[in-house]
Amino acid sequence: MSDGGAMRDQDEQLFDADWLEGVRRDMVRFARLQLRDETLAEDVVQEALAAAFDKAREFAGRSAMKTWIFAILKNKIVDQIRVQTRTTNVSALSAAEETMDQTFESLFKENAHWSPAGRPSDWGDPAEALRQQRFWDVFDACLKHLPENTARVFMMREFLEFETPEVCEQLSITTSNCNVILHRARNGLRRCLEKNWFALGEQPC
C-alpha cells in the first residue's frame, strides 16, 4: 500500500463516528472518575480530543491513536488535579474515610489476625471477571464509592501510573501518609469487589 493510501485509511478510521464516540465515552468516564466534576471532565476530554485531531495523521491505526489520546488526557487530568489540590488538604480524614478505617479494624480479632468473618476469601480465577462487562460496571461503582481524596491518590498511582514518591510530591503529602491512603483504597476496593461480585458467585457458565 502506498503512503497516500495508508494516510487516507487512517483518516477514515479517525473520523469513524462510532469509534470516536466510543473512545469519547471511555474518556469522559475516566475523567469523571478522577476529577469528580462533570464540567471539568467534559472540558479536559474536549481539549485532549482537539489536540489529538491536530496530530491524527501521525498515527498508524486506532489502537496507537487511542493510547496516545489517553496519554494526552492523563496529562490534562494531572494538571487539573494539581489545581484542585492547591485548595484541598489531601491528608485530612473525612467521615467516610474514618468509617473505612473502622470497617478495616473490624475485620480483625484482638490479636490483629483475621476474624473468621473478616478473612479475605479465595476469588478463584479472577482473571475471568475481566472479560465480563458486568464486572466492569461493578468495578466502576466501587471506584466511585471511594471517598474523593482516597480515590484521587489511588487513581494517580494506578491509572495515571505515577510512582508513589511522585504522587506524594504532587499532592504534598508524606510517604507514610501516601502508604496509609493507598492501603485504605486497596482494602476498600477489594472488600467492595468481594461483596458485590466475587461473593455473589457471578462466574461465567
Next chain:
Amino acid sequence: MLSCKDATRMMSEAQDRPLTVGERVNLELHLAMCKGCRNFKQQMSFLREACRRYLNRDGKPD
C-alpha cells in the same frame, strides 16, 4: 511474628516499592501459614491487573 493486619500493610506497600529482604522473609513466613493473607495477596495483584486493563477492557462498551 507478623500479624495479619501488618501483613496487609506490607502487601499494599509491595505494590509501590520493593520490600527489603527482612520484610520479604517475614512476609513469606507469614503467608506460608496464613490462607487469608494469601488470598489478600492474590487480590492485590488482581486489583493492579484490573487497573491496567481498565482502559482496554475486553467487554463490549455499554
